[in-house]
Amino acid sequence: MTLLSVEDLTVRFPSRFGELTAVEGVSLSIGPGEIHGLVGESGAGKSTIGAAVIGLLPHPGYVAEGRLRLGETDLRALSPRAAHRLRGDRISMIFQDPQTSLDPLMTVEEQLIETMQAHSDISRRAARERAVDLLEEIGIRDAESRISSYPHQFSGGMRQRVVIALALCTDPELIIADEPTTALDVAVQSQVLALIRRLADERGIGFLLITHDIGVIAQVADRVTVLRGGKVMESGATRQVLGQPAHDYTRDLMDSVPPIDRRLERFRVPGEGGGGARHAQDDRPAAQARRWLTAEGETEPVGLSLDEVTVRFAGARRGLWTREAPFVALDGVSLSVRPGSVLGLVGESGSGKSTLAKVITGLVSPASGQMSLGGEALPAAKARPRGHAARRLIQMIFQDPFSSLNARHDVGRILGEPLWLYGLEPDAKRRRALSAAMLDLVGLPADAIDKYPHQFSGGQRQRIAIARALLARPRFLICDEPTSALDVSIQAQVLNLLKDLQSLFGLTVLFISHDLAVVRQLADEVAVMQSGKLVEAGPTDQIFERPRADYTRDLLRLTPVMPAEWRAA
Structure with a gap:
């Protein structure tokens, strides 16, 4: 049938x-x-x-x-x-982003009941009972009380379960x-x-x-x-x-597709051509960008160290005078990233990975703890003014390049901004020339400089985001889920590019990802986080082949991968 x-x-x-x-x-x-x-x-x-x-x-x-x-x-x-x-x-549909699929002004109960009553002759009481049964069926605990919550009060996974409940409530x-x-x-x-x-x-x-x-x-x-x-x-x-x-x-x-059981030196990408970083030694634009990035002696790798870093966020208000207890996002985290190495940071949503990145970049101030970059104390956000060297030396590549690039600016202006902001190049014509050279280095054509972000694919936009970060002449690069929204072939191109650039310029990298197979390919060492705490850390091969923590073993077991016998076939 x-x-x-x-x-x-x-x-x-x-x-x-x-x-x-x-x-x-x-x-x-x-x-x-x-x-x-x-x-x-x-x-x-x-x-x-x-x-x-x-x-x-x-x-x-x-x-x-x-x-x-x-x-x-x-x-x-x-x-x-x-x-x-x-x-x-x-027929029902489940969309990619549950946050945009749900009405933030309506409770989950109201949305489920409205959907049922729109498609069948059912009383509000019966619809509510069915809604509670659906939430229990899809694995939401204490559904009787949680049904009155708003979408923002659920985690990403729980919101996706609610979207599935909406898809199921009419028996499609x-x-x-x-x-x-x-x-x-x-x-x-x-x-x-x-x-x-x-x-x-x-x-x-x-x-x-x-x-x-x-x-x-x-x-x-x-x-x-x-x-x-x-x-x-x-x-x-x-x-x-x-x-x-x-x-x-x-x-x-x-x-x-990146394998999780071994590390590849390079991904095979059909027709990649110049998709990796250009290593030219002549006067091509890529070579000019390379010489500029390694000028003024800024080639010595730097390390990062965190000692007992704790971050607390104020609890939600429960009335005019009272608040809930503060939420501990990071609980005494201590770790180090060796100079010139890549540290992979993994864990579930809410484990504190992105909060840790924000502390390092100065977007969030820790409640306690110490940080250092290259052996020098790294001040917290409030003590890091605009002209502080750490703002330039630490750069970040975000998950969604479309939202991190200004849609109203062309690529030339986007790339020239860090050169102007950090006082690296006062001359506008020189800024444009360096931007064009950087585009060539990351494998984009010269005419890309006059286009706007919406005129590029996701992988090309991520290359632009990488070029912008490099133009600040950073020594420490944070990559926060930089390939999670890309398809496998484009992901392979971007990962090859990151590998090339990291080795070419001696960058120290913190690579945050929920994709353990991707982390296996890039990271020299791995740190595993759970509920704001560091569970374990060590060399990549040891973490993947001989994990000490049950939580790490669970993450590895739950990762969807190609069966080994299928690859062998």
């Missing part, structure tokens, strides 16, 4: 430059209780297919050709009113899950994937699982379709497609 049938689907988007074919001739099917994975690079058409199935293609996109059937229902023949009714009744036959675990740490991701698998097995719900994470597909999907440029490269049983790929593109994708 076929639940969803997609036959020769073609989707086009008209524009003033002609029609863009986003999806061309795609066919796939999903049976009851089946999880069908849809993988491919950004722009492959994965989300467009999901939007076409549920009838939410952004204007002016339209289905040009093909058949879409849910059971016996022709989805293309439905009137707008009937299509609206079908959404929620028979099919759920489209668009990157449902991308922003989640490995423990919460494992819980959400187990929930999806259980719903498919016990309720017979079909899932179209859209993701760029090959490990997630290997863990839960029954079948997989590989897309590139809107076309199907190959499709079939997950073990067959991933274990014995028939198409060169699928093999290239598999080569880009």
Whole structure:
């Protein structure tokens, strides 16, 4: 029996430059209780297919050709009113970011009840009882009291569970899950994937699982379709497609997946060409950038040391005169990063990783503890004025380059800003020349300097963010989840670039990530955090092969990876 049938689907988007074919001739099917994975690079058409199935293609996109059937229902023949009714009744969707999927001004109870009453004739009391049962089913403890909470009062994983409850509350036959675990740490991701698998097995719900994470597909999907440029490269049983790929593109994708059981010197990236950092010794722009970055003797690696650093945040108000007890975000953390090395920092959401980064950069002041950079005391945020050397020597690369780059400025102005801010280059023409040279160093074309952030892909924007950080001539670089939002092939390019730059300029790096396989590839040493405390730290091979803490072993066990026998095949 076929639940969803997609036959020769073609989707086009008209524009003033002609029609863009986003999806061309795609066919796939999903049976009851089946999880069908849809993988491919950004722009492959994965989300467009999901939007076409549920009838939410952004204007002016339209289905040009093909058949879409849910059971016996022709989805293309439905009137707008009937299509609206079908959404929620028979097809639901789980989006990537639960924070934007939930109304921050409504309690979880109100949102669940409103959804149920919009799609069925049910009393408010009965809807509430069903909502509590749903929250308990998806693993939210004390659902009777938590149901009256607002979305911001839940963790990221709990919010994603609420979104799943919203998708389930109308008993749909099919759920489209668009990157449902991308922003989640490995423990919460494992819980959400187990929930999806259980719903498919016990309720017979079909899932179209859209993701760029090959490990997630290997863990839960029954079948997989590989897309590139809107076309199907190959499709079939997950073990067959991933274990014995028939198409060169699928093999290239598999080569880009970082293994967790060993360290690679370099990722294989098809057609990378100049994708890594340029090592030229001549007068090309990349060589000019290299000479400028290593000028004035700033090539000696520096180390970082933290001693008993504690951070407390004020508790929420419980009335006019009282507050809850302060929240301890970091509890006496002591660690060191050796000069010229990479320290990987891992742990669940809320473990204190990003708070630690903010303390180092001076964005958060610790309640107690000492810090030093290169053997000299590193003052807390309030004692670190704008002209303090640490503000330049410590730079940060953020998770989302689109939100960290000013959308109103072109790349030339974005890259020139640190040169002006830190007084490194007063001449505007020289700042532009150095910015162009840095673009060449990170593998971007010269004409990128006059473009704006929205004109680049995610991987290209991250290269721009890296170039901006380097133009400050830092000695300590913090990378906070710099590849978590990128597909595997683009991730491989960015990781190769970071490896090149770290070795080229002797940078000391703190690499924060929830992806343990990525940490294995970059880090010389690893520190594991849980609930604001340092659980263990040591050489990378020791942490991954002989972890001492039960918590570390749990993180490794929960990480979705390609089975070793599939790689060998």
